[in-house]
Amino acid sequence: xxxxxxxxxxxxxxxxxxxxxxxxxxxxxxxxxxxxxxxxxxxxxxxxxxxxxxxxxxxxxxxxxxxxxxxxxxxxxxxxxxxxxxxxxxxxxxxxxxxxxxxxxxxxxxxxxxxxxxxxxxxxxxxxxxxxxxxxxxxxxxxxxxxxxxxxxxxxxxxxxxxxxxxxxxxxxxxxxxxxxxxxxxxxxxxxxxxxxxxxxxxxxxxxxxxxxxxxxxxxxxxxxxxxxxxxxxxxxxxxxxxxxxxxxxxxxxxxxxxxxxxxxxxxxxxxxxxxxxxxxxxxxxxxxxxxxxxxxxxxxxxxxxxxxxxxxxxxxxxxxxxxxxxxxxxx
Numbered sequence: 001x002x003x004x005x006x007x008x009x010x011x012x013x014x015x016x017x018x019x020x021x022x023x024x025x026x027x028x029x030x031x032x033x034x035x036x037x038x039x040x041x042x043x044x045x046x047x048x049x050x051x052x053x054x055x056x057x058x059x060x061x062x063x064x065x066x067x068x069x070x071x072x073x074x075x076x077x078x079x080x081x082x083x084x085x086x087x088x089x090x091x092x093x094x095x096x097x098x099x100x101x102x103x104x105x106x107x108x109x110x111x112x113x114x115x116x117x118x119x120x121x122x123x124x125x126x127x128x129x130x131x132x133x134x135x136x137x138x139x140x141x142x143x144x145x146x147x148x149x150x151x152x153x154x155x156x157x158x159x160x161x162x163x164x165x166x167x168x169x170x171x172x173x174x175x176x177x178x179x180x181x182x183x184x185x186x187x188x189x190x191x192x193x194x195x196x197x198x199x200x201x202x203x204x205x206x207x208x209x210x211x212x213x214x215x216x217x218x219x220x221x222x223x224x225x226x227x228x229x230x231x232x233x234x235x236x237x238x239x240x241x242x243x244x245x246x247x248x249x250x251x252x253x254x255x256x257x258x259x260x261x262x263x264x265x266x267x268x269x270x271x272x273x274x275x276x277x278x279x280x281x282x283x284x285x286x287x288x289x290x291x292x293x294x295x296x297x298x299x300x301x302x303x304x305x306x307x308x309x310x311x312x313x314x315x316x317x318x319x320x321x322x323x324x325x326x327x328x329x330x331x332x
Contacts, residue, residue: 022165022259023169026172027169027176030172031176033076034069038069038072039061039062043055044057048285048286049285051308052309053301053308053314054182055288057288059288059290059291059316059319062101063097064125064318064319064320065294065318067094069174070098070166070170070171070200071099071101071159073169073170074164074167074170075106077166078108082157083108083157086110086154087108087110088113088147088151088159089112089147089159090146091113091114092143092248093118093119093121093246094122094320096114096133097126100129110130111133111154112126114136115135115136115140116136118245119320119322119325121320123135134146163256168200168203168256169200171196171199171201172203174197175188175200175202175203175208179204179208186213186309186310187214187306187307187311188205188213188214188315189215189297189306189312190215190317191293191294191297191315192218192296193248194256195253195260197315199260199263201214203259213265213309215306216266216268217269217300218247218268218270218296219243219244219248220270220271221248222237222241222247222248222249223267223269224240224250224251225252225257225260225267229261234251236250244292244296245291245293247293268305270296270300270303271303275295276329277329278290278295281302282295282298290319291320292321293318294317294318294319294321295316296317298316
């Protein structure tokens with residue numbers, strides 16, 4: 001049953017370009033709100049991947065990815081008026097499932113715009129959670145444009161997959177869990193798509209334990225924040241592609257870019273071959289099923305992009321992979 005948490009959220013509003021300022025208190029409130037909703041995922045030592053390497057297995061989260069954390073925290077904060085209008089989101093699949101499940105649990109209509117090339121498993125799962133799915137030709141950016149159009153036309157409440165402080169606060173709860181599970185953590189390696197996951201984790205870590213290094217990983221074929229950092233300003237890519245469909249973006253986010261520049265120590269790129277190898281390695285030696293985006297941190301480790309130190313945590317962010325893609329990755 002829907003119960004608005006909007007009044008609690010509003011006290012965090014700051015007059016910063018009309019945006020809500022992301023705070024550690026918001027992350028802590030999200031953690032409380034998610035108790036009994038999202039799983040506290042395991043943080044296990046992974047000696048086959050390196051000494052003192054740990055896996056934060058968000059692929060074992062409900063819906064198979066970390067996105068449920070931010071999605072539920074967003075949906076629970078809607079006003080009764082917003083909830084009555086229904087919610088719309090754009091997603092390559094994992095945010096879609098998080099919104100669909102959250103909305104279903106709270107009795108709210110959900111419409112999801114997804115790229116037409118999204119994995120069938122993610123499309124079917126999103127429908128299975130009760131959402132209406134609109135398939136849009138193109139990539140994530142095209143699905144986002146259609147969601148924006150429908151928002152204006154139908155009056156839905158838009159739930160952005162990453163450019164939203166409430167969503168980011170939900171993702172930041174992973175950082176709180178890591179500190180509880182491994183107080184001696186020294187560095188965290190995080191996949192980057194839109195940037196909400198790494199922003200939430202980085203803000204949490206740099207606030208509570210500033211010595212922790214935060215490293216991001218992007219596919220070489222979709223590295224908008226790497227190129228933005230190189231040019232010293234947010235850029236739009238002419239072309240982007242990767243088997244890690246959940247993180248393919250032409251454009252970064254103005255709201256997130258300053259957080260990434262402030263809190264993320266470095267961002268690495270990995271090749272498609274390394275992503276496939278990481279998916280295969282996780283399955284064969286870690287007994288983990290990961291999608292391409294969920295394997296990015298491991299791919300960076302396999303490429304020796306990030307320095308190893310005691311207390312290295314790899315965020316394995318999702319495991320919703322099509323069987324055909326998994327079969328391709330498993331070919332030696």
